[in-house]
Amino acid sequence: MRKRGREEERERSEAKTGHQLVRARSGSEMKVMVAVKRVVDYAVKIRVKPDKSGVETSNVKMSMNPFCEIALEEALRIREAGAAAEVVAVSVGPAQCVDTLRTALAMGADRAVHVDAGAAPVLPLSVAKILKALVQVEQPGLLILGKQAIDDDCNQTGQMIAGLLRWPQGTFASKVVLDKEKQVATVEREVDGGIETLSLDLPAVITTDLRLNQPRYATLPNIMKAKSKVIKKVTPAELNVELKPDLEVVQVTEPPKRKAGVIVSSVDELIHKLKNEARIL
C-alpha cells in the first residue's frame, strides 16, 4: 500500500517554501539527529509515589528508552551505509541525562547535546519546541525519535515536532530506506491492514517502532572512543524556549491488583467457578 496523502504533499511544499526552510545537506554531509530519553529501566517494577504525584524514580535503575535505542541504531546504520556523515544524540532532562548520552556515544553517536531542563518532567510539547530550536542550530537532514517513551507512553513528541517544523513525518517506522541522491526516505509502517509505505522528502521526522532493528551493544572499543567525544550542554533559555507546563498531572495510581489464582480440585469445581464467579459460561 502506498500513500501520498494530499495533506502531506501540502505540508511538504510548505516546509520547502516556508521561512523555516532547513535545507538538507546532500549526501554524506548530512547530519542525523536522534532524541534519546532517560526513563525508568524497562525491566524495573514501577512504583507509584505515596503522594500519587508520579512514579518513584529515586534509587531506581534508569536506562535509555528502548524505542530511542532503536532510533539511535537506525541513525548509526544510515551513517554506516554512507548516507549521513554525523549522528548527534540529544537528550532533554535532568543532569543525569548525561549518562544516557554516554550510552549513546558508546553505541556510536558522534556528538551529544544535553538540554538541561532541571528535575521536573518535561512534557511532549516542550520537548518538541526544544528540539525544534536545536534543529535550527544543528540543521539535520533527518530527525529520528522513538515512537513513544515507556514512562509516560505519550506518543506525541515526534508528531509535534514534525508539525512545528512543518516537516513530513513517518511515524511507527518498521523499515527505513534512504535514497541519498533523491533525498527521499522511504518508510514502512505496520498498520492494521498490512504495511503502509510512505515516501518522505528530506528533511523529515521519523519515529521508530519495535521491529525496525535490533540495537547494538556498547563495545569496549566504542566505549573507549566515546571517552573523547563531547557532550555539549545548553539550557532551554539559551534556546529561547520557555518551559510552560501545558498539562497538569492530576494523579498517578497503580492499576488494580490482580488477585492470586486458586487451584481447583475437580472439573466440576472449575465449571462451577466459571459459571458463578467468573460468569463466563
Next chain:
Amino acid sequence: MGRRRASQLLAGYRQFLVGRPTPSSHEQSISGSYWKLNTWRPCCMFRVSVGTPQASNYLNLGKTYAIKQRSFGSAATDIRRNPAFSKLNADDISYFRTILGERNVVEDEDRLSAANVDWMRKYQGSSKLLLLPKSSQEVSKILHHCNSRKLAVVPQGGNTGLVGGSVPVHDEVIINLALMDKIVSLDKINGILVCEGGCILENLSSFLENEGFIMPLDLGAKGSCQIGGNISTNAGGLRFVRYGSLHGTILGLEVVLANGTILDMLGTLRKDNTGYDLKHLFIGSEGSLGIVTKVSILTPPKLMSMNLAFLACKDFTSCQKLLLEAKRALGGVLSAFEFMDRHSMDLVLSHLDGVRSPLPSSLYNFYILVETTGSDETYDKTKLEAFLLRSMEEGLILDGVVAQDINQSSSFWRIREGISEASVKVGAVYKYDLSLPVDQFYGIVEEMRNRLGEAAKVVGYGHLGDGNLHLNIMTTRYDSDILAQIEPYVYEWTSKHKGSISAEHGLGLMKANKIHYSKSPETVQLMADIKKLLDPNLILNPYKKILDLFAICN
C-alpha cells in the same frame, strides 16, 4: 541492578506481579504465556508440579525419556534394594491420610512419574507415594512413622539437583516440601529472613527485593529450586564470589530428624558460640541427616547499581590474570566472575531460541562475565570501564561489551545460565562439578576433549572466581563405553591435582561411591558414625552420598 533475576523481568511484565510467595502466586507467574518468562525458567518444565493443573503435561515427557534412559547413571544404578526396608502397605497410606489429608497423599501415576525422574532425566526411581506435608509437625509425624516402620524416604525439593540425589532409587517414599512455602518473618533492620524450607528461591528473591534485600545466592534453577534443597546441597551459584557460602549466610535451621524429633536451631543471631554449631552438619548433607523445614538466613541489602560486561579472552591464562586483576581493581564491588569456553557458547547459541551472541561468535576461545554490584551507578561504571579498558590495552581482553540496561544484562546472563539447559538438549550429558586450583582449571577440559575425540562434545564453564569448573560431556545417548573413558579418569585427575570431585552439586547417587577421591578414610568413617547416630535405621535418602555406608556402619 536486577539482571538475570527473573523476578525483575517478571516485574517488568506488569501483568505478572508477584506478591507474597504463595503457591498460587507462583503458578500465576509461570503459567503466563509470555515467551520470555518461559525461556527464563529452564527448570519449570521439569518441576515436580504439586497440585497444579499443568502437571500432567510434562509428566508424560518425563515418562518416555525415563524409560529410554533408565539406569545409565554415572554410578551403577543397579543397586540392590536394601531388604531391611519395609514395603509400603495400605495401613501406611491410610495413616498418612489421617495426618496429611486426602489431597496431600499422592498416588497418582502421572504426578509420581514426574517426581520419580530427575532434572536431567538420567535417574529414575519407582516410588509409589509422594507426601506433601504442610508443617514441621506433619513432617515429624511422617518421619516418626517411617522410622518405626523402616520405610525409606527421599526428601525432595525442586528436583533440580544434578547428581540424582533428589529422586528415589527404588520405592522410597518421596517427601516434598512444596506446600511449606511461607515466609515467617523478615527483620528489616538486619536483613534476617526466616522462612519455611519449601520456599522457591526466586519467590524469596522477589519478596526480598520489594523489601530492599536480596538472597545471598542465585542460580540458574532459581525458578524451581527450594531453599531447603539449596541448603541440603549447599548450593554455591552465581553470587558466591561476593557473598560466600551458605555456611556463612545461614544463621539457623529447623530440622526434622529421622525419628521425628524437631530440632530447633532456628537462631537469628550472627554470633553464637554455645556448643557445637550443629546446623552446619545439615548444610550440604543432601537429605541424609534430616529434613530442613525452616531456615533463617542473612540477606544482604539490595544495591542499586549493577554493571555487567561480557568479554572475550584469547587464552585461559588471560582469563586467570583477568580474575586476579578484577579482584584487585574492583575489590568490593565485584559480584560475579563467570567463565565459559567457545564450545559452551556455541552450544547455547545452537540449542536455545532467541539467544544472540553479544560478540562476533566463534571468533574467540574464552568468554568471561564480570559483574559489579555497588551503590553508586556512575562511580561503579567508571571504575568498571577503566578496569576493562586497561585490561584491553594490556591484551588480557580481546573484545567486550558492557550492558547498558537490565534487558541487555539479562541477555548476557541468559547465555551463561543457559548452558545447563542447552546441554541436556544434545541427548546425554555427563556432568562433573569440580573444584580445582585455578592454574589447573582448564587442563581437564582439554584432556577430555583429546581423550574422547569425535565421540563427544566437551564443554567447560563455571565459577572461575571460586575455582569451580563445570565439565560437561555430551553424547547423543548414554553409553557405557563412553562412561568408561570418562570415569574414573576425571576423578583420578581431580584427586591428583588436589581438587574436589564435587564443588557444589553434591555426591548424590552419581558419586555415591566416589567420596574417597576427596576425603580420607578417617573422615568418611566419622561421617558414617554421625549418620548412624542421627539416622540409625538409615532411612533417610539411602543408597546416596556414601554408598558403602551399610558396610561402614555395620
